[in-house]
Amino acid sequence: MIYVLSGIKGGSGRSTISEHLTVWLAKDGADVLLVDADEQGTVSDFTAWREHTLEGQVGYTLVQLVGANLRKQVETIKPKYDHIVIDTGGRDTxxxxxxxxxxxxxxxxxxxxxxxxxxxxxxxxMLEEIQASRLAPLRVHSFLNRADITSSDNRDTAEALATMAELGFLPHAIKNRKAYPNAGAKGLTVSEMETPDQKAMAEIDALFTHITHGSLISTTAA
Structure with missing residues (x-):
């Protein structure tokens, strides 16, 4: 399965989700490729810190691919992996x-x-244009990330997203917890910290379980 972290707004936390999804998919021994398609190279930096912290036992493979040739390169190498996670930048590139x-x-x-x-x-x-150019529909899921612990903004945004069927909104918010940057600074996910944040772990597990095993909502081509 190939997952891409998408969006056209910077600072939404795509790289953090990419890192956590990659490690989560690899936890049971799956062969996972993490593709850094963001020129800022955030997941590459994360992987470098991870290699240092874990003494080389990263647990997945990292490559850097950018530009139009990314599609052909991923199609060529995808038979080698159980899953591929692609982290993209916050622009329509x-x-x-x-x-x-x-x-x-x-x-x-x-x-x-x-x-x-x-x-x-x-x-x-942008998604409508992509759907129109694909042979099979792209499954799309949106969710709240870096959400306040308690805020009316969470409810208002969730309600707005839920009205947009093409965005496949999932009711599994990832909250704005210190556990995420604290873990990321060491190249780790929240579940790998010496004293894990149980609430953060539960959020990540609920979201990824829904995405990978739940009832996925397929969007229709425009």
């Missing part, structure tokens, strides 16, 4: 569109902030 064409599932983290909500029209337009 050639790399992101190539990733969306080759992927099976698009995951879109949304911060419950007005600036993020305002980008949804442009995001859905």
């Amino acid at each position: 050639t790399s992101q569109r190539a990733a969306l064409i080759v992927a099976d599932v698009a995951l879109i983290p949304i911060q419950p902030r007005s600036h993020d909500v305002w980008t949804l029209a442009k995001l859905t337009q």
